[in-house]
Amino acid sequence: MPYAITEKCNGCGACARICPSGAISGEKKKRHAINGSLCIECGACGRVCPQSALLDAGGSGCLMIKRSEWLKPELIMEACMACSICVDACPVGCLAMSELPRNNGVDAFPYLKDTRACIGCGFCSRECPADALTMKKRDKDKGSR
Amino acid sequence: MNKPYMGKILMVDLSNQTMTEEAIPDSVYKQYLSGMGLGAYVLYNRMPADADPLGPENILGFCSGFLTGTGSLFSGRWTLVGKSPLTGCWGDANCGGTFSPAIKHCGFDAIFFKGISSSPVYLHVKNGKTTLHDAAHLWGHDAIETEEILKKQHGPKAAVAVIGTSGEKVSLISGVCSDKGRIAARSGLGAVMGIKKLKAVVLEGVKRIGAHDPAAMKRLSRHCNKWVNFPLPLTPGGIFARVGTFMRVTPVVFPQDGLLYKSILRKWGTGGMNQLSIEMGDSPLKNWNGSNRDFPLEKSKKINPDLIKDTEIVKYHCYSCPLGCGGICATKGKYSHTHKPEYESILALGGLCMNEDLDSIFYLNDLLNRAGMDTISAGATAAFAIECYEKGILTQKDTDGLELKWGNTEAMVALIKKMISREGIGDLLADGVKVAAGKIGKGSIEFAIQAGGQEPAMHDGRNDPGFNVHYSLEPSPGRHTLGAHLYYEMFQLWKRLKDLPKPSLLFTKDSKYKIDEEKARVAAACSKFMSLSNGAGMCMFGLFLGAKRIPTFDWLNAATGWKLQPEDYMLIGERIQTLKQAFxxxxxxxxxxxxxxxxxxxxxxxxxxxxxxxSVDIEKLAPGYWDQFGWDKNTGKPKEETLHKLDIK
Incomplete structure (x- = not known):
């Protein structure tokens, strides 16, 4: 089931701007709508909506979360098999494989190349076969690994 | 969401610039999976029998693997399909990198092109929108330059498949490139893309790919990864030359376990086999007329795997691969950042031409990847030209002044550059050995080593007769990634399929040449398994781990919920193989x-x-192999009852 926008929507367009699949459209200051065939249920719309106008795939209401509070992927290097499934899973392209090998190794590793672009969807973590990525709240001063 | 396939294809008609989305029934996936299987299904049913491979009726398909994106490992290969202009037969080529999941993220299992555009175009798919764009500004750029331009235009996450200048010039030995140096090289399908004036396919989808039981997929993947990480102590790469020498002289051999091969691939990549193959007689030398005596250790040590490994900056993993046989290398040459050359490229541009200069191999590998020309066919055609020159069939007048002698690196580099640009002698050679021999005449066809027009890979079927069976009898001739005695040993299919024979623990080399029913069963099992695997998008190197360690059948069940037995899946492979032959x-x-x-x-x-x-008596081997599939023993054509049994209409 795709996400849905309720009548609480004031047409601010925040959801349409962040949606990575281009599923949301609508006129400014008018209720927006989600194209169900494009929605990938990443939840980004729900996290940015100041009106709490989004219903998730299960029909529950979504609450806006401050962007600094969004969960971000964190790598457990020992578990990572460098398969790059996580990089492919990311709908916004904020993850990348390193151009140099990991310490004492020969393989590259995934890292958050564009922290600001991350929408906290968790697809990278969910699809990692080795569970080498966990979604965590980041400290402000923490590095990008 | 819980199916591993998207259930749709995109058909693009370049002649009238229309794009049609089509739903594919579930029953087709149950019969053929996707990847090569879906490609065969569409091409068999929709391409008219007299279609010119370089005409508008040929259909070119970019097909994603059935298991791609399901949480399985080694399952990120996409298959390019079409009628081969090089062989006139069923044509396919597959490639790793990141393009296979990108097709599914756009909501399709495959994208097909028919017709011919009046001017260069590229296809762009994003968020459900498909658009053909003008590609005039891209035409003339090499594959890597084009990818860089398109990624600058559409963003770094865009997956790009592109032809280089060889495809544009309709070279019959050109392929389709992606990920800055990976190439679906065989069957000459780059020429089909070139004649259609389709420069590139750019994909930017984000659709999710499902699986029936994601938890089971992960569990199976972890089981597999344990074997990928199974530690085997490995010595410096030079030791393999000695192993190869031993394998040459010993009269008895034992079945190979892919765990060793996996470890070599992990450490060195495919190039780890360079010296071993030369020494043991697996690699053809001097245009298939030489032996290790022509290319002894003093020469082959210059392409020692350790020398190649020394240039590697970081390992390159294709999508969903935990092994990482690829590498990004830094060299002193013009292209300082380049994909590590593969075994096939090293030996085709090395030993086959008697070239021992590693720098030139790196250089040519990059040059050919940029041009989008198949390194195997390019090396083989250069070796053919050198032999013609050495025998006086070609003279310096014919070669534009090049002194094409064995081991003349400078002349060989110049020759291949001419092939890429189609200048002078290069134009004659740019379509592979069979076309060139047809133009040169004078008995040169004798030195044009090919099967059905396709230059075979760097594995000598006189050393492993299984290669000659598959080179000669596959619907896509001259191909090395479908079967061999060695592959059968490493696939270890008998551990999952009780009816298949288990090799003896020790056997004589002579026994490999004996023609009996077991050889036919073994070869047919390889073909069926690889057809299935190419439908699933599996990497053959992963399959070398052995059928109990890499759970292909179990992944298919967990991804679909089908609960089929390995025998049922082999039947799918048999159906795909027969459909290709029927094509x-x-x-x-x-x-x-x-x-x-x-x-x-x-x-x-x-x-x-x-x-x-x-020697290998293929006339005697063929009937047994064909019979395993229910194809006529004398002609190799599938019988009516076989087509009926497999529900091929």
Whole structure:
């Protein structure tokens, strides 16, 4: 089931701007709508909506979360098999494989190349076969690994 | 969401610039999976029998693997399909990198192109929108430059498949490139893309790919990864030359376990086999007329795996691969950042031409990847030209002044550059050995080593007769990634399929040449398994781990919920293989015309080296192999009852 926008929507367009699949459209200051065939249920719309106008795939209401509070992927290097499934899973392209090998190794590793672009969807973590990525709240001063 | 396939294809007609989305029934996936299987299904049913491979009726398909994106490992290969202009037969080529999941993220299992555009175009798919864009500004750029321009335009996450200048110039040995140096090189399908004036396919989808039981997929993947990480102590790469020498002289051998091969791939990549293959007689030398005596250790040590490994900056993993046989290398040459050359490229541009200069191999590898020309066919055609020159069939007047002698690196580099630009002698050679021999005449066809027009890979079927069976009898002739005795040993299919024979713990080399039913069963099992695997998008190197360690059948069940037995899946492979053969028959191909060149079959056996005295009687081997599939023993054509049994209409 795709996400849905309720009548609480004031047409601010925040959801349409962040949606990575281009599923949301609508006129400014008018209720927006989600194209169900494009929605990938990443939840980004729900996290940015100041009106709490989004219903998730299960029909529950979504609450806006401050962007600094969004969960971000964190790598457990020992578990990572460098398969790059996580990089492919990311709908916004904020993850990348390193151009140099990991310490004492020969393989590259995934890292958050564009922290600001991350929408906290968790697809990278969910699809990692080795569970080498966990979604965590980041400290402000923490590095990008 | 819980299916591993998207259930849709995109059909693009370049002649009238229309794009049509089509739903594919579930029953088709149950019969053929996707990848090569879906490609065969569409091409068999929709391409008219007399379609010119370089005409508007040929259909070119970019097909994603059935298991791609399901949480399985080694399952990120996409298959390019079409009627091959090089062979006139069923054509396919597959490639790793990141393009396979990108097709599914756009909501399709495959994207097909028919017709011919009046001007260069590229396809862009994003968020459900498909658009053909003008590609005039891209035409003339090499594959890597084009990818960089398109990624600058559409963003770094865009997956790009592109032809280089060789595809534009309709070279029959050109392929389709992606990920800055990976290439679906075989069958000459780059020429089909070139004649259609389709420069690139750019994909930017984000659709999710499902699986019936994601938790089971992960569990199976972890089981597999344990074997990928199974530690085997490995010595410096030079030791393999000695192992190869031992394998050449020993009269008895034992079945190979892919765990060793996996470890070599992990440490060095495919190039780890360079010296070993030369020494043991697996690698053809001097245009299939030489032996290790022509390319002894003093020469082959210059392409020692350790020398190549020294240039590696970081390992390159294709999508969903935990092994990482690829590498990004830094060299001193023009292209300082380049994909590590593969074994096939090193030996085709090295030993086959008697070239021992590693720098030139790196350089040519990059040059050919940029041009989008197949390194195997390019090396093989250069070796053919050198032999013609050495025998006086070609003179310096014909070669634009190039002194094409064995081991003349400078002349060879210049020759391949001419092939890429189609200048002078290069124009004659840019369509592979068979076309070139047809133009040169004077008995040169004898040195044009090919099967059905396709230059075979760097594995000598006189050393492992299984290669000659598959080179000669596959619907896509001249291909090395479908079967061999060695592959059968490493696939270890008998551990999952009780009816298949288990190799003896020790056997004589001579026994490999004996023609019996077991050989036919073994070869047919490889073909069925690889057809299935190419439908699933699996990497053959992963499959070398062995059927109990890499859970292909179990992944398929967990991804679909189908609960089929390995035998049922092998039947899917058999159906795909038979459909490809039926495609050839529909298009007027006589399977017997695809037998390997006499020299590579050892009709006049070699007088020295590992393969001294060895010959492979393909006329006697063919009926047994064809019979395993229910194809006519005399003609190789699928019988009516076989097509009926497999529900091929």
């Amino acid at each position: 050839n028959v529909k298009h007027g191909i006589e399977p017997k015309d695809n037998f390997m060149s006499s020299r590579a079959l050892g009709k006049i056996p070699q007088k020295e080296g590992a393969n001294k005295g060895r």
